[in-house]
Amino acid sequence: MAAHFVVECIDCGTLSPYSPRTTLCPKCHSAWRQARYDYETLAKTFVLSLRERPFHFWRYLDLLPISNAANIVTLGEGGTPLHHAPNLGLMLGLPNLFIKDERQGPTASFKDRQAALTVAALKEAGIQEAVVASTGNVAISYAAYCARAGIKLWAFLTSMVPAAKMQEVAIYGTQVIKVTGTYDHTKQVAAEFAKRKGIFIDQGTRSITPVEAMKTLAFEMAEQLTPLLGSRLSGTGKLKSSPWRCPDWYIQAVSGGMGPLGVLKGFEELQLLGLVSKKPGIAIVQVEGCAPMTSAWKRGMDQPDVVVSPITNISTLSTGDPGRTYQLLRNQLTKPDSRAAFESVSDEEAFRATHIVAKMEGISLEPAASVAFAGLFKLVRQGTIHPDDIVVVNASGHTLPIDRDILGEGWETEVSLPGTTEIEMPREGLLAALNRLDFRLRKIVIVDDDPNSVRLIRRILQARGGFEISEISESTKALEFIRAQNPDLVVMDLMMPDLDGFGLLELMKKDPALASIPVVVVTAKMLVPEERRRLTGQIQRLLQKGTFFDDDLFSEINKALE
Ligand SMILES: *Cc1c(COP(=O)(O)O)cnc(C)c1O
Numbered sequence: 001m002a003a004h005f006v007v008e009c010i011d012c013g014t015l016s017p018y019s020p021r022t023t024l025c026p027k028c029h030s031a032w033r034q035a036r037y038d039y040e041t042l043a044k045t046f047v048l049s050l051r052e053r054p055f056h057f058w059r060y061l062d063l064l065p066i067s068n069a070a071n072i073v074t075l076g077e078g079g080t081p082l083h084h085a086p087n088l089g090l091m092l093g094l095p096n097l098f099i100k101d102e103r104q105g106p107t108a109s110f111k112d113r114q115a116a117l118t119v120a121a122l123k124e125a126g127i128q129e130a131v132v133a134s135t136g137n138v139a140i141s142y143a144a145y146c147a148r149a150g151i152k153l154w155a156f157l158t159s160m161v162p163a164a165k166m167q168e169v170a171i172y173g174t175q176v177i178k179v180t181g182t183y184d185h186t187k188q189v190a191a192e193f194a195k196r197k198g199i200f201i202d203q204g205t206r207s208i209t210p211v212e213a214m215k216t217l218a219f220e221m222a223e224q225l226t227p228l229l230g231s232r233l234s235g236t237g238k239l240k241s242s243p244w245r246c247p248d249w250y251i252q253a254v255s256g257g258m259g260p261l262g263v264l265k266g267f268e269e270l271q272l273l274g275l276v277s278k279k280p281g282i283a284i285v286q287v288e289g290c291a292p293m294t295s296a297w298k299r300g301m302d303q304p305d306v307v308v309s310p311i312t313n314i315s316t317l318s319t320g321d322p323g324r325t326y327q328l329l330r331n332q333l334t335k336p337d338s339r340a341a342f343e344s345v346s347d348e349e350a351f352r353a354t355h356i357v358a359k360m361e362g363i364s365l366e367p368a369a370s371v372a373f374a375g376l377f378k379l380v381r382q383g384t385i386h387p388d389d390i391v392v393v394n395a396s397g398h399t400l401p402i403d404r405d406i407l408g409e410g411w412e413t414e415v416s417l418p419g420t421t422e423i424e425m426p427r428e429g430l431l432a433a434l435n436r437l438d439f440r441l442r443k444i445v446i447v448d449d450d451p452n453s454v455r456l457i458r459r460i461l462q463a464r465g466g467f468e469i470s471e472i473s474e475s476t477k478a479l480e481f482i483r484a485q486n487p488d489l490v491v492m493d494l495m496m497p498d499l500d501g502f503g504l505l506e507l508m509k510k511d512p513a514l515a516s517i518p519v520v521v522v523t524a525k526m527l528v529p530e531e532r533r534r535l536t537g538q539i540q541r542l543l544q545k546g547t548f549f550d551d552d553l554f555s556e557i558n559k560a561l562e
C-alpha cells in the first residue's frame, strides 16, 4: 500500500519515507523531522472520511502515520469528553470554560494517544522490542499497549517516580529499570542501552508518532466545540467563517512539551484543510521547581533555562532539559498571528487546585494535571485570559490515587461502633457514634435571585463543611426569612428586583433582632463611590462575582464570623 504521508526534515526539507527504524534525515542526518500529508486532497476528503467513524482516536486515520488499519492496537483511546465547567467558570468569570477529560484514556492519562499510535507503528514495522524513558505516565501507557501487542518493553524510570506508578508499569509485564538520578539522566541511560542493544527507543518530540498522536487533541477539541458553541454563542452575531471552532486558549501542564507541539501541528493542519481560521493561544504551565521553558520565555531567551536538579514532588513534570522542543515551540509562538502564555506554579498551588477542581466540578486529578488549572487561575487573575475567551484546559491525567500529603489532615471522620463483631448492631452504640458526628454547624442564609451564584456559593461552603445553608431568592421575603432562620451570617447579592441589596441592608440594620448579623455582599455590580459609601460600616466584606476564588469566599466568611 502506498503511504499517504512522508517525513520532512525540519532542517533541510528533504522528504523521505517513514519507518520507525530510521531516525535521521537521509541527507543532513538531522534527528528532527515531521510527517506531511497530501493536504490538497485531504481538504476534499477528510471531513467525508469522518462520517462513518465513531468518535475515537482512529477516526483521524487519514491524518495519522499508519498505512494499514489492521495494525491498530486499541484499548479505546481518544474520543475523551469535553466537559463544560459551569462552576469553575462562574468562580473565574469564564462562561466558556471547558475541560478536556484525558483521565478517561485507558491508562488514565493523555499519554495513551502517544502509546497507541507508536505501538501501532511498531507493529506495522514488525518491531517486537522497545525502550522508553519516562517520568511515569508514558511508561504506564506503553506498558499496557505493548502488553496487548506482544512487544517486549524496557521502561527506564527515574527513582523520583512514586512507587505506585512503578508498580503500575510492572503489572503489565514490563521490565522496569529504576535509575537513581534525574529524568534527564534516565533518558541518557535509556538511550545508551537502546543504542547498544539496537532496540527501538521512543525519542519523544523527535520521534514522528508522539507529535502526530497529540495533534488528535486539536482535532477532537475543534469537533467537540463546534456544536457546543454553535448554540452557546448564538445570538452574539458572531459570523462563523470556518466550519470548525477553535478555542481562544489551550492550557496544559508541561514537562517535555509534546502536548502543545502536537496541538499546534493539529490546528495548523486544520487550517491547511480550511476547517479552522486560526490557532488557539497556547498557555504552557510548568512547576516552579522545574520550569526551564517558562523561565527562558520570560527572559526572552531562545534556549531553555536547563534545570539540572528539579525541585518538585510532581515528578511527572520533571523534564529539566526540554532541548530543542522549546525552540520549536518558541518559533511557532512568536509568530505574529500567535498568542502564548508561559507560567509557573508551586507544588502547593497545584495541590490547592486539585481540591478546587474536584470540589467544583467532580473531577479528581493527579497533581501534574492540576498544574494546568493552577496556571489557569493565575492567568485569569493577571488578565491574560479574558472573560469572553473560549478556554480548554487539558485534564491530562489521574494515574494514581490521591495521596495523603495532598489531602492534608482532617479529611476523614471515623465512626467506631462498640461490638461490631456481633451480628446485631447495638442501637445505642450507633446513635452515640453518630452524635459525635454532629459538629457545631454555622447557619448561613444566602439572599440572591441568580440560581447560578447561589449554586456556586453553596458548593464552596458545602465542600468545606461545617455550614448549614438556606437560600431565598425573593428579597422582599428575605427579612422575614432571616428572622425565622436566625443565621450566624447572611450572604447577599446587591442587584435584585423589587428590593435591592442596599434596601434590604437598611431594613436589617433598623431591626434590632437582625442588626448585628454579619453580612457579606457578593455582587456582579461594579460599585460607584457613592454606593461604596452606602455600604461602609454596614457590611463585613464585599466580593466581586467572577473574580473571587473559593479560598477568598471561605476566608472572608470565616473572618466575618469571628
Ligand atoms: C506527560 C504529562 C504532562 C506533560 O506533557 P508534555 O506535553 O509532554 O509536556 C502533563 N500531565 C500529565 C498527567 C502527563 O502525563
Ligand SMILES: [Zn+2]
Binding pocket: 009, 010, 011, 012, 013, 014, 025, 026, 027, 028, 029, 030
Ligand atoms: Zn535534513
